[in-house]
Amino acid sequence: MSITVIIPTILRPLTNDQKRISITGYKVSDVINGMEQQYPGIKEKLVSEGNAHRFINIYINDNDIRFCDGLSTHLQDGDVLTILPAVAGG
Amino acid sequence: MLTIHSKLINAMIAQALDDHPIETCGIIAGPAGSNLPLRLIPMRNMAKSETFFQFDPQQQLHVWKEMDARGEEPIVIYHSHTDSQAYPSHTDVEHATEPQSHYVIIPTKSLYNHEIRSFRIIDQMVIEERVRIVHQYQPELELQMVA
Numbered sequence: 001m002s003i004t005v006i007i008p009t010i011l012r013p014l015t016n017d018q019k020r021i022s023i024t025g026y027k028v029s030d031v032i033n034g035m036e037q038q039y040p041g042i043k044e045k046l047v048s049e050g051n052a053h054r055f056i057n058i059y060i061n062d063n064d065i066r067f068c069d070g071l072s073t074h075l076q077d078g079d080v081l082t083i084l085p086a087v088a089g090g
Numbered sequence: 091m092l093t094i095h096s097k098l099i100n101a102m103i104a105q106a107l108d109d110h111p112i113e114t115c116g117i118i119a120g121p122a123g124s125n126l127p128l129r130l131i132p133m134r135n136m137a138k139s140e141t142f143f144q145f146d147p148q149q150q151l152h153v154w155k156e157m158d159a160r161g162e163e164p165i166v167i168y169h170s171h172t173d174s175q176a177y178p179s180h181t182d183v184e185h186a187t188e189p190q191s192h193y194v195i196i197p198t199k200s201l202y203n204h205e206i207r208s209f210r211i212i213d214q215m216v217i218e219e220r221v222r223i224v225h226q227y228q229p230e231l232e233l234q235m236v237a
Binding site for chain 1: 113116117133137141142143144145146148150151154155167169178179180181182185186187188189190
């Protein structure tokens with residue numbers, strides 16, 4: 001499965017400034033592991049204790065993975081995985 | 091320095107006062123790299139809190155995709171402080187992830203005269219900047235403005 005991943009500004013220093021990268025995987029977690037192999041250090045920005053960070057939004061196409069199966073969400077060829085840090089504050 | 095149209099300032103303050111005592115939040119989009127705020131987009135505060143805000147993730151995806159399609163970026167990211175001065179809190183700094191954006195804070199307690207302030211937040215470092223309020227943009231840009 002070839003998946004397009006959209007990288008937010010804040011993580012682009014880790015992906016040689018690329019905004020879109022292609023990674024293969026059957027599940028969201030495969031894609032994150034695949035990214036970690038190519039761009040070490042990215043995984044810890046996205047995942048902690050087996051779940052996506054609370055303030056990192058991950059979407060498959062238009063769907064927030066929190067409302068699917070989280071990191072176990074299955075992917076289909078051509079899916080777009082978008083990473084957006086939550087905009088939040090106090 | 092943030093250069094911004096007075097109509098956009100007034101719209102942010104009106105929204106913040108309207109939402110008070112809940113924190114308000116939103117962005118002003120503009121052409122990427124232009125440093126010019128044009129389209130004000132109020133965002134839903136999913137936290138509905140007096141001390142915290144978080145953009146609704148579904149709306150955020152929609153708005154971010156729209157900006158991408160239009161070649162825009164969030165020039166301003168704004169929110170209100172309902173009981174404190176307009177200075178970034180620890181939480182604001184922790185969550186700031188757009189180094190190119192102006193972080194605008196609107197204090198809604200009358201004590202602070204609703205005087206907005208603007209900051210850049212880069213690598214957890216806060217730098218206050220001047221806000222230059224203008225009463226007109228170039229005519230073709232003013233037509234694109236949404237306030």
